[in-house]
Amino acid sequence: MLLPHNPNAFTRSPLDRAGHRRRDAAWLAAALEAPETRLLPFHQHRPFVIEEGDVLAPGWLNGQARARIAPADAPLLFLGVDAEGAAHFAIAVPDAAPLGDLGRFDDMRAAAARLSREDIATIGPAKAVFEWHAKNGFCANCGQPSAIAEAGWVRKCADCNAEHYPRVDPVCIMVPTFGDKCFLGRQRAWPRGMHSALAGFIEPGEAIEEAVARETLEEAGLRVREVIMHSTQPWPFPHSLMIGVLCEVEDDAETVDTTELESGRWFSRDEARLLIAAKHPDAFCPPPFAIAHQLLKSWCMG
Numbered sequence: 001m002l003l004p005h006n007p008n009a010f011t012r013s014p015l016d017r018a019g020h021r022r023r024d025a026a027w028l029a030a031a032l033e034a035p036e037t038r039l040l041p042f043h044q045h046r047p048f049v050i051e052e053g054d055v056l057a058p059g060w061l062n063g064q065a066r067a068r069i070a071p072a073d074a075p076l077l078f079l080g081v082d083a084e085g086a087a088h089f090a091i092a093v094p095d096a097a098p099l100g101d102l103g104r105f106d107d108m109r110a111a112a113a114r115l116s117r118e119d120i121a122t123i124g125p126a127k128a129v130f131e132w133h134a135k136n137g138f139c140a141n142c143g144q145p146s147a148i149a150e151a152g153w154v155r156k157c158a159d160c161n162a163e164h165y166p167r168v169d170p171v172c173i174m175v176p177t178f179g180d181k182c183f184l185g186r187q188r189a190w191p192r193g194m195h196s197a198l199a200g201f202i203e204p205g206e207a208i209e210e211a212v213a214r215e216t217l218e219e220a221g222l223r224v225r226e227v228i229m230h231s232t233q234p235w236p237f238p239h240s241l242m243i244g245v246l247c248e249v250e251d252d253a254e255t256v257d258t259t260e261l262e263s264g265r266w267f268s269r270d271e272a273r274l275l276i277a278a279k280h281p282d283a284f285c286p287p288p289f290a291i292a293h294q295l296l297k298s299w300c301m302g
């Protein structure tokens with residue numbers, strides 16, 4: 001389903017996931033041989049990219065390249081089918097050498113800032129699923145080794161028959177607002193001047209709104225009065241779902257928890273516009289491919 005109003009990177013993939021093909025071994029084998037099929041290598045969770053002039057693009061190979069670049073048991077993921085019917089796969093290669101100097105394996109965050117919106121949405125799931133495979137080689141039920149199944153979307157345990165599905169971690173990410181100003185925090189490890197939305201994992205037993213209220217109170221000492229859902233974003237670092245909200249708080253008397261944040265700061269709407277335009281004199285916010293940027297933009301431009 002297309003959601004044209006979702007402003008976030010990693011959404012609106014041009015591919016049909018074609019989930020019904022994941023168990024169809026004959027179809028998948030034929031797809032890998034088809035000349036129009038596209039295969040993207042990943043190495044250590046980095047996508048293979050090609051730079052031509054100022055343009056960065058995924059380094060798609062054809063499906064038949066699989067045997068030349070990876071052993072038969074390398075994790076393979078069926079991403080879906082494009083509008084012309086071409087199947088797209090990603091493969092986690094243990095060795096970068098067979099790709100030679102055709103391109104390079106680039107950090108996903110760095111690549112995401114430069115790839116097209118369609119490309120990011122197409123390859124993002126592979127980053128998330130390969131991260132999950134790398135950390136889940138053993139059955140969480142019985143401890144025996146598990147194996148990849150269903151075109152990369154399941155791990156199955158031959159010992160106890162348990163099936164394990166790629167995990168998605170829900171995270172609430174919020175911009176607290178009070179009247180005509182908003183509150184952004186900064187973590188110690190961030191580059192100097194960077195400020196962003198508050199965020200935290202949603203815990204078992206919590207509604208999204210409850211997690212927003214808890215995290216805002218814990219991190220900034222601000223009491224949430226109203227939660228306004230904005231948008232969500234699949235975020236493959238490593239495999240989160242960011243749930244973006246704006247939240248109106250009761251007052252502007254913050255108490256920053258310095259174990260979580262280095263500091264926090266109120267920005268007027270005009271200042272927020274400068275952050276979005278990267279023209280603020282002493283602060284900056286995350287880039288447009290991050291939902292924090294879109295939340296802030298929506299608040300100060302809306």
Ligand SMILES: [Zn+2]
Nearest residue numbers: 139142157160
């Ligand atoms: Zn098991």
